[in-house]
Amino acid sequence: METLNNIVLTIQHYLADYILIIALLGGGIWFTFRLGFIQVRGFGEGMRRTFGGLFHKKGEAGADGMSSFQALATAIAAQVGTGNIAGAATAIAVGGPGAIFWMWIAAFLGMATIYAEALMAQKYKQVGADGEVTGGPVYYIRAAFKGGFGKFLAALFAVLIIFALGFMGNAVQSNSIAASFHTAFGIPQPVMGVVVAVIALFVFVGGMKRIAKVTEIIVPIMAALYIVGALIVIFYNWRNIPYAFHAIVVGAFNPAAISGGAVGATIKLALTKGVARGLFSNEAGMGSTPHAHAVAKVNHPVEQGFVAMTGVFIDTFVVLNLTALVIITTKSIPTGLTGAELSQYAFSTLYGKGGDIFIAICMFFFAFSTIVGWYFFGQANIKYLFGPKAVKIYSVLVCVCVVLGSLAQVDLVWNMADCFNSMMVIPNFIGLIVLSKTIKKVHDDYFQNYAKKK
Known part of the structure; x- marks a missing residue:
């Protein structure tokens, strides 16, 4: 077991710190320039569509799909997870405050990548044998490569995402909930695991309609709760806000110059940890969120592309940024803590024991919404590989993983x-690059034809 674990760690090290950073940053740069800095040009429209869906009629999710807002809520449910509490803290603890600067860069470039993913997910979506709209990388990978290689690459992606997110990923999320509730309330972890599994199964058996309803309700609530709680801590330490931004910007290029920075932090560590944590937090380029954006009811694929970019913005520039500012303004880095423990300590500097309770509640919302989102992404690939009848078995297996x-x-x-998370990026990234001409064609069609007529 120890030998296998070391092999997995070695593979993950080379994937996350080298191959994926080069590929995803390169892809982000490619799509940013090829699509004319769409993350800047389309930002206003994305915000309008997102918050228009929040405050106005959201639409209903029938058996055939979701409203645009519900699709975004499902995507954000998956994006905003324990990584926003633990991931940012780990990046800061290892790479120093400067890691946050590189998270910003990764998110900015990732907005162009996720826009491209949403366009292809919309263009190649299909109606399954059960009458539900479905889509995702398996379908646009098949479109990119005809014949046996396309079938192999799509099947490889499907297997990887089912295990990475549906099974093992959801076990990780469940453990985060159980551990935080045990710390805050003394509830035994197995009891919490069973409770989470029962609630999750109730959501799963309701199908796409119930998943859409749950995410569109829970995502705004969890975002508002965390934003308010974090802002209170930040404004309480308002004198340290200038220091925080100074530490982030200067620490990105000269970590040693930051007083109280992480011991041994270097530019390479700040860059690699910041980019890696940023990419895996907002999931741009990973091939996960296209499953949600594929089922959105929109008139043109680009309309959902605008909304998809907003998801990355909310995940990184809002939620994850708040975690970073809480940690830095409370000057919690020198404690030597990392992950969720560092975040808990930072909040406890103001809230005391209430900090553990606050993190436990936020962890429940963040992790449970991710379980729902990741289940939905895996479900689409279960249908692709085995058909709709296999969904019930998949639902039970996911709940077993949640308990375990x-x-x-x-x-x-x-x-x-x-x-597995890292590995599933590769077939998705290959498909997007091969389809870059198609992405540009769909993009140009909107601005040159559809938008003008509208």
Whole structure:
């Protein structure tokens, strides 16, 4: 087991710190220039569509799909997870405050990548045998490569995402909930695991309609709760806000110049940890969120592309940024803590024991919404591989993983989840690059034809 774990760690090290950073940053730069800095040009329209969906009629999710807002809520449910509490803290603890600057860069470029993903998910979506709209990388990978290679690459992606997110990933999320509730309230972890599994199964059996309803309700609530709680801490330490931004910008290029920075932090560490955590937090380029954006009811694929970019913005520039500012303004880095423990400590500087409770509640919302989102993404690929009849078995297996994940943290399972996460980027990225001409064609059609007529 130890040998296998070391092999997985070695593979993950080369994937996350080298191959994926080069590929995803390169892809982000490519799509940014090819699509004319769409993350800047389309930002206002994306915000209008997102918050228009929040405050006005959202539409209903029938058996055939979701409203645009519900699709975004499902995507954000998956994006905003424990990584926004633990991931940012780990990046800061290892790479120093400067890691946050590189998270910003990764998110800015990722907005162009996720726009491209949403366009292809919309263009190649299909109606399944059960009458539901479905879509995602397996369908646009098949469009990119005809014949046996396309079938192999699509099947490889499907298997990887089912294990990475549906099974092992959801076990990780469950463990985060169980551990935080045990710390805050003393609830035994197995009990919390069973509770989460029962609630999750109730959502799963309701199909796409119930998933859409749950995410469109829970996502605004969890975002508002965390934003308010974090802002209170930040404004309480308002004198340190200028220091925080100074530490982030200067630390990106000269970590040693930042007083109280992470011991041994270098520019390479700040860049690699910041970019890696940023990319895996907002999931741009990973091929996960296109499953949600594929089922949105829109008149043109680009309309959902605008909305998809907003999801990355909310995940990184709002939620994850708040975690970073809480940690830096409270000057919690020198404690030597990392992950969720560092975030809990930072909040407890103002809230005391209430900090543990606040993090536990936020962790429940963040992690449970991610379980729902990741289940939905895996479900689309279960249907692709085995048909709609296999969904019931998949639902039960996910709930079993949720219960098992709450019992104890098994390093091999956690590391394999990260490794499979990294591996599934590769077939998705290859498909997007091959389809870059099609992406540009759909993009140009909107601005040159549809938008003008509208």
